[in-house]
Amino acid sequence: MSGFSIDWLDLREGADNRARDDELLGQARHWLGTDMTPASEKIVVDLGSGTGSTLRAFSAGPVSSTEQGSLNWRLVDQDAALLAEANCRHGDSQQLKTFEIDLTNIAALPLEGANLITASALFDLVSADFIDRLVSELQNKCQQQPVGFYAALNYDGRTSWTPAHSLDEAVLDAFNRDQKRDKGFGQALGPDACAYMERKFKGAGFKVLAANSHWELDGSDGDMVSALISGISEAVAHDSALDPAALEGWIQFRKAHSATGTCTVGHIDLLALPNSD
Numbered sequence: 001m002s003g004f005s006i007d008w009l010d011l012r013e014g015a016d017n018r019a020r021d022d023e024l025l026g027q028a029r030h031w032l033g034t035d036m037t038p039a040s041e042k043i044v045v046d047l048g049s050g051t052g053s054t055l056r057a058f059s060a061g062p063v064s065s066t067e068q069g070s071l072n073w074r075l076v077d078q079d080a081a082l083l084a085e086a087n088c089r090h091g092d093s094q095q096l097k098t099f100e101i102d103l104t105n106i107a108a109l110p111l112e113g114a115n116l117i118t119a120s121a122l123f124d125l126v127s128a129d130f131i132d133r134l135v136s137e138l139q140n141k142c143q144q145q146p147v148g149f150y151a152a153l154n155y156d157g158r159t160s161w162t163p164a165h166s167l168d169e170a171v172l173d174a175f176n177r178d179q180k181r182d183k184g185f186g187q188a189l190g191p192d193a194c195a196y197m198e199r200k201f202k203g204a205g206f207k208v209l210a211a212n213s214h215w216e217l218d219g220s221d222g223d224m225v226s227a228l229i230s231g232i233s234e235a236v237a238h239d240s241a242l243d244p245a246a247l248e249g250w251i252q253f254r255k256a257h258s259a260t261g262t263c264t265v266g267h268i269d270l271l272a273l274p275n276s277d
C-alpha cells in the first residue's frame with residue numbers, strides 16, 4: 001500500500017488528462033519515432049505508474065502507432081494493488097510488464113534498453129538526492145543508447161479558489177510546507193521539483209522543455225474537489241500556524257462550495273531529451 005487509492009487516482013485522471021500539455025506529450029511520443037530511437041519495439045519505463053495513467057495518456061489521441069512504434073511498457077511502483085489493477089486493465093491489450101520496486105533503489109530499476117522514462121504526479125514527492133542519482137543514471141545510459149525523460153503533472157505550489165476565503169493563503173502555505181516532508185525519498189522537493197529537474201537535466205546535457213499543466217476544476221469535478229479538500233485538510237491538520245477551529249471553518253466553507261466554486265492547482269510538465277549534436 002502506498003497511500004494512493006485507486007479511487008483517488010481514478011478521480012483525478014480526467015483532470016490530469018485535460019491538464020497535460022498536448023505539445024509536450026506529442027513531443028514525447030514523437031521522440032519514440034525519431035532516428036534517436038531506431039528499434040521497432042520501443043521500451044517505455046513508467047516510474048510510480050499507479051494503475052497506468054501515463055500508458056493511457058500515450059494510447060489516447062490522434063497519434064498513429066507508426067509515429068511512436070510499438071510500445072513495450074514497464075510499469076514500476078511499490079504498490080502491488082495498483083500494479084495488479086494496471087495489469088487487469090491493460091494486460092490483455094498492451095505489451096506490459098509490472099515491477100514491484102521501491103524507486104529509491106535506482107540500481108534495481110528495469111532501465112535496460114529503455115528509450116523513454118515517464119512519470120506523472122510523482123516528482124514533487126522526491127528529493128534532490130533522488131533526482132541527482134536518476135539524472136546521473138540516465139546520463140550514463142545515454143552513452144549506450146539515447147534515453148528521453150517525460151514527467152507530467154509536477155505540483156508547483158500554486159492553488160487558487162473561488163469564492164475566496166480569508167484562510168486560503170494560510171492553508172496553502174501550510175500545504176506547501178507539508179509538500180516538503182519526507183515521502184520516502186528523503187526531504188521532498190515539493191513545488192521546487194520541476195525547477196530542480198530542469199537545472200539538473202540541462203547540466204547533464206539534455207535539452208529541456210517545460211509547460212504549465214494546471215488543473216482547472218469546477219462543479220463538474222465536485223467529487224474530486226471534495227476529495228482534494230479532504231486531502232489538503234489532512235495534510236495541514238497538524239500545522240501549528242493554523243488554528244483548528246479556523247481550519248474547520250475553512251473546510252466547511254470549501255466543501256459547501258465544491259459544486260459551485262472553482263479551483264486551480266498549478267502543475268508543470270517537463271520533457272528532457274538528449275541533445276542530438
Ligand SMILES: C[S@@+](CC[C@H](N)C(=O)[O-])C[C@H]1O[C@@H](n2cnc3c(N)ncnc32)[C@H](O)[C@@H]1O
Nearest residue numbers: 002004048049050053077078079102103120121
Ligand atoms: C500520485 S500517485 C501517481 C500515480 C500515477 N502515475 C498517476 O498519475 O495516476 C504516485 C505513485 O507513486 C508511487 N510511489 C510513491 N513512492 C514510491 C516509491 N518509493 N517507490 C515506488 N513507487 C512509489 C505510488 O505508489 C503511486 O502509485
